[in-house]
Amino acid sequence: MTLTVPLVSARNLRKEFHGQPVLDGVDFDVASGEVSVIIGKSGSGKSTLLRVIAGLEAPEDGDVTIDAKLTLSGGTRTADWSHGAAMVGMVFQSYTLWPHMNVLDNLVLAPRKVLGLSAGEARERAEAALDEVGMAHHITSRCTQLSGGERQRVAIARALMMRPRVLLCDEITSALDPPVAAEVLGVLARLKQEDGLAVVLVTHDMAFASKAADRVVFFSHGRIAVDATPDEAFHHCEDPELKAFVDAVRFR
Numbered sequence: 001m002t003l004t005v006p007l008v009s010a011r012n013l014r015k016e017f018h019g020q021p022v023l024d025g026v027d028f029d030v031a032s033g034e035v036s037v038i039i040g041k042s043g044s045g046k047s048t049l050l051r052v053i054a055g056l057e058a059p060e061d062g063d064v065t066i067d068a069k070l071t072l073s074g075g076t077r078t079a080d081w082s083h084g085a086a087m088v089g090m091v092f093q094s095y096t097l098w099p100h101m102n103v104l105d106n107l108v109l110a111p112r113k114v115l116g117l118s119a120g121e122a123r124e125r126a127e128a129a130l131d132e133v134g135m136a137h138h139i140t141s142r143c144t145q146l147s148g149g150e151r152q153r154v155a156i157a158r159a160l161m162m163r164p165r166v167l168l169c170d171e172i173t174s175a176l177d178p179p180v181a182a183e184v185l186g187v188l189a190r191l192k193q194e195d196g197l198a199v200v201l202v203t204h205d206m207a208f209a210s211k212a213a214d215r216v217v218f219f220s221h222g223r224i225a226v227d228a229t230p231d232e233a234f235h236h237c238e239d240p241e242l243k244a245f246v247d248a249v250r251f252r
């Protein structure tokens with residue numbers, strides 16, 4: 001029997017804002033080459049979960065193991081924290097590219113500073129990353145000249161520059177028209193397929209969730225209420241709250 005060790009494993013994550021629990025003892029595993037879609041009502045804690053895993057938010061309690069190294073213990077960073085952080089990339093809903101820079105400069109900034117890559121090495125890496133998202137021809141474009149979908153593809157490429165093994169995506173298609181959103185989500189599905197990247201996606205896109213997700217996680221009041229295959233979650237689920245949520249989103 002082969003035991004697969006999760007790439008990311010979070011245990012008993014607890015986070016409060018103003019005395020209110022937002023993550024209420026969350027256990028969450030991510031496997032390599034898996035697309036997990038997180039759904040749930042607004043304010044249920046989905047973004048907070050991603051931000052805690054990415055190290056952007058400190059939890060009150062909980063352990064996180066990334067790539068077999070304990071990075072957070074009882075809510076506190078361990079000596080292996082940076083090793084884990086390097087494995088995790090994050091892409092956000094609103095465009096976080098520097099508008100005054102061109103695409104190449106946006107991509108090379110962090111790897112040159114953080115990894116100390118030479119200009120040539122960083123450019124080579126940028127060309128490969130842009131190629132992955134179908135944006136190689138835009139390497140010298142100004143970010144302000146790009147459409148919303150193109151900007152999000154560049155944002156994905158920028159996250160890929162640090163060679164993460166898991167990409168956390170927080171509602172990255174919410175501001176896009178459905179066909180453009182489908183294109184961006186298609187890029188993620190391909191990255192999973194071709195590069196074995198793990199993708200965790202907070203989205204309301206049920207079509208993508210049912211087609212491309214390996215699992216669907218339903219968040220409710222700071223807890224994971226359902227963690228199932230798309231077929232189970234959308235067609236055979238007994239959870240009344242999930243059923244009501246899926247119907248409400250599907251027909252919106």
Ligand SMILES: Nc1ncnc2c1ncn2[C@@H]1O[C@H](COP(=O)(O)OP(=O)(O)OP(=O)(O)O)[C@@H](O)[C@H]1O
Nearest residue numbers: 017018022040041042043044045046047048049202
């Ligand atoms: N930095 C913060 N300071 C105070 N409260 C916060 C902060 N970040 C999140 N919250 C609160 O925590 C709760 C969960 O927020 P979170 O963004 O994780 O929910 P969500 O499920 O991602 O919602 P949405 O779908 O609307 O993005 C909300 O009530 C939110 O107002």
